[in-house]
Amino acid sequence: EGEWVSYHDEVKTGFTGYKAVKQDKMKLLKYGRSGDEVFLVFDKTPFYAESGGQVGDEGYLESDGVRIRIRGVKKTGDLYVHLGSIEKGEIADLQYTGTIDTEKRNRIMANHTATHLLHHSLRKILGSHVAQAGSLVAPDKLRFDFNHYGPLTQKELSDTEREVNKEIFHNVPVSVKGGVPIEEAKAMGAMALFGEKYGKNVRVVDIGGFSIELCGGTHIERTGDIGLFKIIKESSISSGVRRIEAVTNEAALDLINRYESILKEASGLLDTGVEGVTARINDLQQRVRDLEKERKRERKKDFDEVFDPEKHKVKAGMYNLVLIKLAGHSRDEMREISDRVKNKLEMGVIFISSVEDDKVAYVLSATGEAVKQGINCGTLLREALKGRDASGGGRPNLAEGGGTGPDNISGAFDRLQEILESG
Structure with a gap:
């Protein structure tokens, strides 16, 4: 929406964010506006653009007297469009310094690597027919869609969760290689991910030799950096496609603590130890069923007597x-x-x-x-x-x-x- 103001004619944005979280001397190629929102394109950037299910980075762009809050980045061809709002000054043909929000980036990287571990674990637990059908990698959670013929049992979910955490606790190194010929990558056993487009040379993410995938996203250096993995929900999104939502690291610990607090509160209300909660609930449910049967018998008797x-x-x-x-x-x-x-x-x-x-x-x-x-x-x-x-x-x-x-x-x-x- 609105017209673009162009300063330079380059047609490609170089991505420097695999190794850098800050980039100096970013040349502004063009920008546009829509109300309070601005769109900026540079010759290079450390900000990851939304792709392959991974959300774009957030952070700040700064120059002389200018500060712009970046809340996301999207790709348009080979250009990275930074979406944000001006906090100070006005946009001008200057060189900028881009700094990504490293806390969010670290959480995104942990969730992305966890997604690869989840894919591997599902194939190990359910079978090799499992294939990715979509994903979301965000700072606060991950979502993984995959082909499977029915709902997962509680045991399958528990086994999958345990398998992912086992590899996290083993602190396996995560190896990333760029510029690998695609045929060589396929010979290595690398799996292509849903929604990605690949050229002649690809980027290979290898986790301990057991999970090898073609991936352009950002990842942690060792699986131990994930900390902890916890499944929130498993559901169906269409015929033959299941969805798992999960959290990692502090979010996983917060979830477990919340569940523990609820369980302790329930045990107090039921006047039993934590281990006895299920048995007490089953007993109460049976008592309710018996009382309901008795109530129906009484109502039937009363009706027949008076009607x-x-x-x-x-x-x-x-x-x-x-x-x-x-x-x-x-x-x-x-x-x-x-x-x-x-x-x-x-x-x-x-x-x-x-x-x-x-x-x-x-x-x-x-x-x-x-x-x-x-x-x-x-x-x-x-x-x-x-x-x-x-x-x-x-x-x-x-x-x-x-x-x-x-x-x-x-x-x-x-x-x-x-x-x-x-x-």
Whole structure:
């Protein structure tokens, strides 16, 4: 957006950031503006541009009386476009010094190397069919997408995590070689990464001889610099493609400490040691299930004792129409009650509602004789609920619906009675 101001005609930005975190005498080739945001292109830069899943570096550009905060870098062909905002002075045709945020860069490098270890570990645990299908390498986390036919079991996740951490604890050296002919790299067993484009000569990242990949990203010198690796989540993003999200170093330790704090709090609430939390939860869940069964039995007993279809039915044309108002009943319970009432009615249509908070669930059913006479519960329920903040539908003998506003129940019943009397 907006026009570019050009100073020099070079068509390529040289990247010096594999070895340097600071670069002097950066010549400004051109710049542009969009509101408060500026875009700057230099002849060389230590800032890594977003590529291969790795995010761009952040940091500062400075010159005489000028300071620019850089929040990201993107590639346009062979040019690196620095995105940022002016904190001091005005942009001019000067030589600049670029300094990257080394704390964020170090976290990015640790996460990138961890991604390679994760790829290797998944192939070892799941099989050689695993191939990268996408990634994100950021300062605060890493994300790795890969081909696999189903969800990972808890054991597979634990084994993968343990394998990655084993190589971290072994403090394996990370070797990076640039300018390797691509055929030579392939002969070494190097794997190409998803989304990368390669020329005749490539950059090879070798971790201890067991993980060899073509990669243009930045990496740590030894795996021990990763510190610790912890998986946060495993999920599906499309058919046959899984995603693992993870953290490393201090972020991994913070996550473990948070989990430990939650576990200790839970053990206190459950009045048991940490080791007994799972057993206590299982015991409580079983008690809840038993109480729920008992509650349902009692409600069924109470309903059968007080409900007499002959006293509650109203005549609607040739049909016996019954309205049953409940509170806090599940749909399964509503259907069960419907079946019991139908057994006691001839030419019956049963309309059941159950209220919980402001929400209302509906079940409408009909006896076999009523269905033979043309009753269609799906059509009837849709019509009865029309304009009453609810909707529903279903089969001729059974329909279900839901909505809001308990005050709408009587109106729906009246409308149902109207339809049956006119029909």
